[in-house]
Amino acid sequence: MAAVVTSPPRGSRAARTRATEDRILSVALESFGTKGFDSVSLDDLAADLGITKQAILYHWSSKRALLDAVIDRAALELIIEFDGALSEEGSGWSRVESIVRRIFRVAMRRPELLGFIREISRIGGDASLRVTADLEPFVSRATTYFEREMDEGRIRRCDSGLLLVSAYSTVLGAATEVEVLRAVGIEPTLRSTVVRRRELLSFLHAAMVAPQALNAQVPR
């Protein structure tokens, strides 16, 4: 209720603008990701930020333009979180394992980020196209990575696009289950998370690893 009175930053004007836009995008991502785009009004956002709605409309010409900016930021943060994992050391399987661990870490620490992506795919239309376009370089890298792993026999050969989408949805489903648990009143424990992650790794191992690659470490 009581607005947070933050003394305006004393840096250069450009820095101040950047800081404000950053704050707006951050709060918008959080709100849109947890409550949904239509459930959050510009007045709600402004109240959370301690500014007026028109301050937001000064930086972006419409609520929809703000959404586009939030999509870009969410995609960027996702790429930052996950892209590094593709470059990591280790054999094919252990790298997959590290990616999954990262996703779970993100799901635990920043559920609104994955929730936002889901929200966008429900809004559909231009929003979906935009997030798809934003993530294309990453998807492309991941596909190339999978193709190479298949070529070298560390992963069973299959449609790599299908594999990616399939892995995405399964992992996202398992990871965002945190939300469902919370909704039902069960605060997710560390143990339940560990159990789920282990089961998921077992699944991915069964689904992805080539049968002849028995030298790969079998989880569980």
Added chain:
Amino acid sequence: MAAVVTSPPRGSRAARTRATEDRILSVALESFGTKGFDSVSLDDLAADLGITKQAILYHWSSKRALLDAVIDRAALELIIEFDGALSEEGSGWSRVESIVRRIFRVAMRRPELLGFIREISRIGGDASLRVTADLEPFVSRATTYFEREMDEGRIRRCDSGLLLVSAYSTVLGAATEVEVLRAVGIEPTLRSTVVRRRELLSFLHAAMVAPQALNAQVPR
């Protein structure tokens, strides 16, 4: 745009009321499940139905009361779709397989139903409590079923509640991937569905079947 002029049903008053409420609940479930609760106004619903908003408010005192009714209907339909699978014939594993097949069938034919449940868990609060309460008898039955399967050694022993939630999220994630595919512009093909279902069954088999129960048919 042009309202569908349906001649009012000529049956008894009670039957007519039931038919109208049924139509409203059906359209509301569809809309809430795909667009989200806050994104659908009572005027939108009424326009889809060819009636006025006040006709809806005659049957339920508020939009929130309508949501509760939709929750009850969605839970009922879910139970109808899945509960029978628990009573089916067959060994432990083949029954799990039939449940998964059912879920995929529902996800393909009625994506809005699973989408609605997800929407509810995002709304949280009383709505989540209500759907949880509605589904409790089914969850209870499923838990009992799992416990018995474990007792008889057909499923590896573990926390049955955890197993249920885990299976729920994983299967729901895999099944509702249809939505994501559509959002990205890929109309899900029969083949991709078959592939995903096969992979999921492989996962569940690895995660659930007890190691010594090697007489169970191994999928894939």
Added chain:
DNA sequence: ACAAAAACTTACCACTTGGTAAGTGAATCG
């Protein structure tokens, strides 16, 4: 046949929504 109740509609209303127009004090530039 007739009054009462049911199943609606038409007419409103207070409030919220995204968005516009005009003003204001501080930072920046000449």
Added chain:
DNA sequence: CGATTCACTTACCAAGTGGTAAGTTTTTGT
């Protein structure tokens, strides 16, 4: 320093929101 631009705020507004009040027609109980 002085004019101007920037980053806002205050003041509005038309459209849409959930919801109320008061009819109107059709079915129902007596």
